[in-house]
Amino acid sequence: MSQGRLHSLRFKAMGSRCELQLYGSEHLARTVGEVALAYVRRLERKYSRYRGDSVTSTINLAAGLHPVTVDHETARLLDYADALYQQSSGLFDVTSGILRRAWDFTSNKLPSEVELTHLTPLIGWHRVGWDGHQIFLPDPGMELDFGGYVKEYCADQVADLCRQHGITHGLVNLGGDIHLIGPHPDGSPWLVGIQNPRSPGKPIAKVTMTEGAIATSGDYERYMVVDGIRYSHLLNPFTGRSLQPTFASASVIAARCLIAGSFSTLALLKSPLEPQWLTDQGLPYLLVDPALRLSGTLQTHGTYATPAIGQPS
Amino acid sequence: MRIKTLTLLGVLLVSVSACTQVQPWERNYLARPEMALEPDPMGALLRSHIHHSKEAASSVSSGSGGGCGCN
Amino acid sequence: MNTQKNTAHSPSALMALTAAAMMLPNAAQADPPDQQYQVQFSQARYQEAPIPQHKLGLGSDQRYLIDVSHLRFKAPTSSDTELNLSLLHESMSGASPWFVMPDAEGELVQVMSEATISEERTELGVDFRSYNQRSEVTLSAGHSTENDYSSYSIGFSGAWRLNQDHTSLNFGANSSRDYIDATDAERFNRPTGERLNRSGLSAGVTQVINPINLASINVGLNLVEGFLSDPYKLALVGQETVADSRPDTHEQINIDLSWRRFIKGANAALHLDYRYFTSDWEIDAHTLELSWYQNLGNGWQLTPTLRYHSQSAATFYRPYYTQTRNDGYYSSDYRLSAFDAYSGQLKLIKRFDTLQLDIGYEHYQAEGDHPGLLSYDLLTLGIGYRFQ
Numbered sequence: 001m002s003q004g005r006l007h008s009l010r011f012k013a014m015g016s017r018c019e020l021q022l023y024g025s026e027h028l029a030r031t032v033g034e035v036a037l038a039y040v041r042r043l044e045r046k047y048s049r050y051r052g053d054s055v056t057s058t059i060n061l062a063a064g065l066h067p068v069t070v071d072h073e074t075a076r077l078l079d080y081a082d083a084l085y086q087q088s089s090g091l092f093d094v095t096s097g098i099l100r101r102a103w104d105f106t107s108n109k110l111p112s113e114v115e116l117t118h119l120t121p122l123i124g125w126h127r128v129g130w131d132g133h134q135i136f137l138p139d140p141g142m143e144l145d146f147g148g149y150v151k152e153y154c155a156d157q158v159a160d161l162c163r164q165h166g167i168t169h170g171l172v173n174l175g176g177d178i179h180l181i182g183p184h185p186d187g188s189p190w191l192v193g194i195q196n197p198r199s200p201g202k203p204i205a206k207v208t209m210t211e212g213a214i215a216t217s218g219d220y221e222r223y224m225v226v227d228g229i230r231y232s233h234l235l236n237p238f239t240g241r242s243l244q245p246t247f248a249s250a251s252v253i254a255a256r257c258l259i260a261g262s263f264s265t266l267a268l269l270k271s272p273l274e275p276q277w278l279t280d281q282g283l284p285y286l287l288v289d290p291a292l293r294l295s296g297t298l299q300t301h302g303t304y305a306t307p308a309i310g311q312p313s
Numbered sequence: 314m315r316i317k318t319l320t321l322l323g324v325l326l327v328s329v330s331a332c333t334q335v336q337p338w339e340r341n342y343l344a345r346p347e348m349a350l351e352p353d354p355m356g357a358l359l360r361s362h363i364h365h366s367k368e369a370a371s372s373v374s375s376g377s378g379g380g381c382g383c384n
Numbered sequence: 385m386n387t388q389k390n391t392a393h394s395p396s397a398l399m400a401l402t403a404a405a406m407m408l409p410n411a412a413q414a415d416p417p418d419q420q421y422q423v424q425f426s427q428a429r430y431q432e433a434p435i436p437q438h439k440l441g442l443g444s445d446q447r448y449l450i451d452v453s454h455l456r457f458k459a460p461t462s463s464d465t466e467l468n469l470s471l472l473h474e475s476m477s478g479a480s481p482w483f484v485m486p487d488a489e490g491e492l493v494q495v496m497s498e499a500t501i502s503e504e505r506t507e508l509g510v511d512f513r514s515y516n517q518r519s520e521v522t523l524s525a526g527h528s529t530e531n532d533y534s535s536y537s538i539g540f541s542g543a544w545r546l547n548q549d550h551t552s553l554n555f556g557a558n559s560s561r562d563y564i565d566a567t568d569a570e571r572f573n574r575p576t577g578e579r580l581n582r583s584g585l586s587a588g589v590t591q592v593i594n595p596i597n598l599a600s601i602n603v604g605l606n607l608v609e610g611f612l613s614d615p616y617k618l619a620l621v622g623q624e625t626v627a628d629s630r631p632d633t634h635e636q637i638n639i640d641l642s643w644r645r646f647i648k649g650a651n652a653a654l655h656l657d658y659r660y661f662t663s664d665w666e667i668d669a670h671t672l673e674l675s676w677y678q679n680l681g682n683g684w685q686l687t688p689t690l691r692y693h694s695q696s697a698a699t700f701y702r703p704y705y706t707q708t709r710n711d712g713y714y715s716s717d718y719r720l721s722a723f724d725a726y727s728g729q730l731k732l733i734k735r736f737d738t739l740q741l742d743i744g745y746e747h748y749q750a751e752g753d754h755p756g757l758l759s760y761d762l763l764t765l766g767i768g769y770r771f772q
Binding site for chain 1 (some may be wrong): 396397398400402403404405407408409410411419420524601736737738770772
């Protein structure tokens with residue numbers, strides 16, 4: 001295969017800036033780009049909360065009414081949701097998206113206790129009927145949301161599609177969820193920037209990677225400051241309140257972006273009670289605390305002038 | 314001949330059971346064109362036709378094809 | 385419906401989540417039609433070496449010079465089907481081996497036809513491939529015609545992908561009917577209106593062993609019935625020549641083993657193929673082929689190939705016959721003799737964006753007792769273009 005030049009394809013999907021960087025002939029890069037984009041759009045439509053014909057809407061509209069039989073892909077994603085729920089002792093709950101109704105991070109107003117006590121009874125994956133084929137949300141008003149991990153899953157799938165079409169060097173970046181198809185053609189690694197949690201668009205560290213995936217979760221994605229206290233989008237499904245993560249961000253490296261993203265999110269969700277949890281999981285990681293101090297097992301490369309991959313630009 | 318065949322099949326079965334699970338993201342080498350069973354079908358067709366016209370052993374694989382071209 | 389969830393804490397979050405992630409479907413399919421048009425053309429010329437004077441009994445020492453032009457066109461017909469058209473033209477000229485006799489010293493010499501023979505052959509093939517996530521089928525049809533030989537063939541082949549694309553079960557069936565009308569039939573009392581039917585079945589398994597190893601086994605059965613003799617060859621029986629005459633059935637079995645290995649350090653792929661062939665004419669053959677696909681960067685690839693073939697003789701084959709046979713079978717065709725053949729090939733490919741060029745050279749040498757065994761040199765040039 002001709003190694004070819006580096007081709008970049010930028011697009012917006014799943015509410016994020018995305019890009020494909022592929023080495024290969026122009027023809028190949030264009031073909032693969034089209035296949036990848038079609039795949040992303042398909043997944044976006046399938047699990048969109050905003051489309052009435054999506055799988056998510058079909059399940060949510062049947063809440064309290066009847067079970068819904070789901071396709072194979074959705075079934076395995078729901079099994080994954082179950083695994084996330086088990087491993088997080090209930091903190092990662094795909095039914096907690098409903099708290100969005102009370103939390104408006106653009107309002108700079110905290111939700112009232114009354115609002116939260118109305119919503120928390122509608123949360124609870126343990127009450128959802130799921131037998132591997134049919135899903136049933138027992139109460140009207142309950143909602144399911146795949147948004148917590150479908151983007152990472154998508155990054156893995158797109159990388160596999162690229163590989164299958166013969167791309168051996170390149171990367172997939174879906175809003176900072178990065179899956180490396182392979183190193184640069186000369187074998188040199190990619191430089192992946194970790195966002196500074198307090199300076200949007202600026203990296204706080206850079207890591208070199210030749211393979212695998214990296215994902216970062218942070219308290220900076222959606223947040224508001226009320227009376228000097230930072231309230232992030234990381235919500236406790238039991239109380240409905242914003243939980244105060246011990247770290248401003250957590251980055252994890254794994255073979256698959258889905259795994260990396262799950263661990264970085266779990267690390268923040270668990271951090272108030274188990275700040276050391278990530279250290280025992282066997283995956284390379286980087287933690288940034290609110291004072292912007294770095295810790296973890298990832299080798300980082302100080303500060304630099306040029307923005308690296310993974311930075312919103 | 315039968316014993317040979319059985320031995321071959323036996324060896325293959327043993328080697329299959331020694332296979333590891335290869336995840337889709339580990340398939341980038343297997344997906345390369347030079348790792349295909351036949352990377353150049355057109356060239357292989359020509360060579361097998363020539364060898365077939367000089368040797369006794371023909372083979373059945375798949376597809377069709379015929380003609381003599383003998384001399 | 386059962387609610388089967390409890391908040392048990394698994395010993396390893398990584399194991400639990402990885403297990404769940406591995407059950408997710410994969411968008412990447414194995415080798416689907418690539419939705420591209422492709423045109424390929426190759427021109428090959430091979431020259432059989434002249435027969436050495438000490439092995440020539442009578443006739444011309446010039447053997448065949450063969451030119452082969454091959455055009456192939458592939459077109460997607462829907463998102464999961466494609467059509468392949470193939471047109472091949474072959475022109476041959478030279479002298480043909482006739483029969484074998486012992487010379488004054490008792491050494492075997494080949495008697496060749498005197499005149500230079502010129503022949504043309506045209507072959508048209510059509511393949512239709514239909515692809516599913518878990519399986520695929522290909523239907524094929526072909527027709528080949530020469531002035532003295534025509535052939536019609538049909539084929540069906542399929543593959544089932546199992547075990548998360550680690551295993552592929554392959555199967556195929558094909559059949560052909562050939563019509564033989566020898567030239568100059570009246571003058572030389574050669575056969576006309578003869579037929580030959582061939583039916584084949586094959587089955588095999590391809591297995592992914594690990595990320596860099598792939599192996600395959602394929603077994604084929606071939607049943608050929610009809611006129612299997614060579615209408616232009618003779619055999620010497622005592623002081624007389626008789627027409628080449630072979631049994632009217634031939635049952636053949638082949639077992640093919642293939643192994644592919646990628647060598648990361650060298651950026652190369654190693655191919656090893658072995659074929660065992662046996663038939664009820666008691667021909668046993670072993671063929672071993674070794675190729676090294678070396679990527680050189682910038683779209684260049686160099687592939688050396690070594691091939692070794694060894695076969696035993698057909699039970700009724702003799703270079704010449706001192707007495708008549710009860711079964712009436714006579715053939716002194718070098719193809720049915722016991723011999724070893726060695727061949728080396730070198731192929732260079734350059735891939736551009738949508739264009740591919742290749743050049744190949746092969747030298748083939750057969751060694752055995754038959755004086756008509758040959759060597760040849762083959763040169764191929766190819767060009768391929770794909771578009772959308």
